[in-house]
Amino acid sequence: MVSKYFPNPFEMEGEWFKGNLHAHTTQSDGSLSPLDVCKLYKAYGYDFLFITDHRDVTPIRDLSKSFTGNFLVFKGIELDVPSSEIDTKYHIIGLNVKNKIEYRDPQKCINEILREGGEALIAHPYWSSLTVHDLLKIRGYLGIEIYNTHCHYSVSKGFSTVHWDDLLSRKHYVLGFAVDDAHWYKDKLPMDACGAWIMVKAPSLSEDSIMNSIRRGLFYSSTGPEFFDIKFNDEEIYVKCSPVTSISFISRNGLGFRFNAEGNTITEISCPLDNFEVFLRIELESSDGGKAWINPIMLSE
Numbered sequence: 001m002v003s004k005y006f007p008n009p010f011e012m013e014g015e016w017f018k019g020n021l022h023a024h025t026t027q028s029d030g031s032l033s034p035l036d037v038c039k040l041y042k043a044y045g046y047d048f049l050f051i052t053d054h055r056d057v058t059p060i061r062d063l064s065k066s067f068t069g070n071f072l073v074f075k076g077i078e079l080d081v082p083s084s085e086i087d088t089k090y091h092i093i094g095l096n097v098k099n100k101i102e103y104r105d106p107q108k109c110i111n112e113i114l115r116e117g118g119e120a121l122i123a124h125p126y127w128s129s130l131t132v133h134d135l136l137k138i139r140g141y142l143g144i145e146i147y148n149t150h151c152h153y154s155v156s157k158g159f160s161t162v163h164w165d166d167l168l169s170r171k172h173y174v175l176g177f178a179v180d181d182a183h184w185y186k187d188k189l190p191m192d193a194c195g196a197w198i199m200v201k202a203p204s205l206s207e208d209s210i211m212n213s214i215r216r217g218l219f220y221s222s223t224g225p226e227f228f229d230i231k232f233n234d235e236e237i238y239v240k241c242s243p244v245t246s247i248s249f250i251s252r253n254g255l256g257f258r259f260n261a262e263g264n265t266i267t268e269i270s271c272p273l274d275n276f277e278v279f280l281r282i283e284l285e286s287s288d289g290g291k292a293w294i295n296p297i298m299l300s301e
């Protein structure tokens with residue numbers, strides 16, 4: 001009998017809230033002011049945003065007043081610290097961090113982010129040339145960016161799903177986050193903002209409620225497609241989603257399945273649970289190239 005670990009957002013009470021966890025402003029190298037960044041995300045239907053400028057925490061006190069009730073702005077930071085096995089820097093996002101952090105060591109940065117009551121993400125592993133060894137030697141981070149809009153449109157290094165699978169194959173459970181890392185906004189096309197997000201299931205749009213749900217993995221990531229339901233019985237897993245051209249069930253080495261819609265679209269599928277080892281994750285792809293990812297389901301005998 002295989003047991004499963006999967007905090008299933010579709011079985012939780014609450015509402016869905018859309019958010020971006022990584023954005024820059026004129027406080028570092030972004031092209032829009034903090035207020036204009038918030039206005040843009042709100043106009044694109046986002047419910048919350050983390051402002052994560054480089055190396056310092058951007059003040060947001062006045063911003064929160066501008067959007068009372070229906071748009072939540074979080075403080076955050078992005079730290080670049082040496083050093084990976086090929087001497088590149090780790091970029092580490094501190095979510096909900098209120099004070100500047102200055103350590104020059106990735107583990108010390110993560111520890112300090114957690115001590116501040118925040119959560120740490122490893123930004124764009126592919127863009128940073130991080131390997132699985134770099135990711136295994138640090139502890140305490142909540143997850144990695146599996147997709148980064150800016151890294152995709154600037155140097156075609158947006159996807160870090162291989163890094164995710166490498167960690168999961170070694171039973172190292174981390175969450176996967178699709179983020180924008182917006183810098184240039186409308187200065188260039190395609191815009192590097194409002195292209196990726198997480199959908200969080202939470203009781204309300206408050207700081208504690210959103211942070212708790214992110215911490216517990218009660219979200220999925222997307223650049224377009226939507227998940228509507230995930231259900232299990234002992235033999236099968238069932239997925240319901242917006243119309244997509246493929247639904248993939250990804251596991252260790254060559255295990256798994258990809259169901260292609262063969263020129264059409266599909267909106268639901270049941271998949272037998274007997275061809276996976278260690279982990280299983282589900283990925284959607286739509287006809288315009290949009291993707292969506294649930295968090296991993298960890299399997300053990």
Ligand SMILES: [Zn+2]
Binds near residue numbers: 078
């Ligand atoms: Zn970065």
Ligand SMILES: [Zn+2]
Binds near residue numbers: 022078
């Ligand atoms: Zn960034």
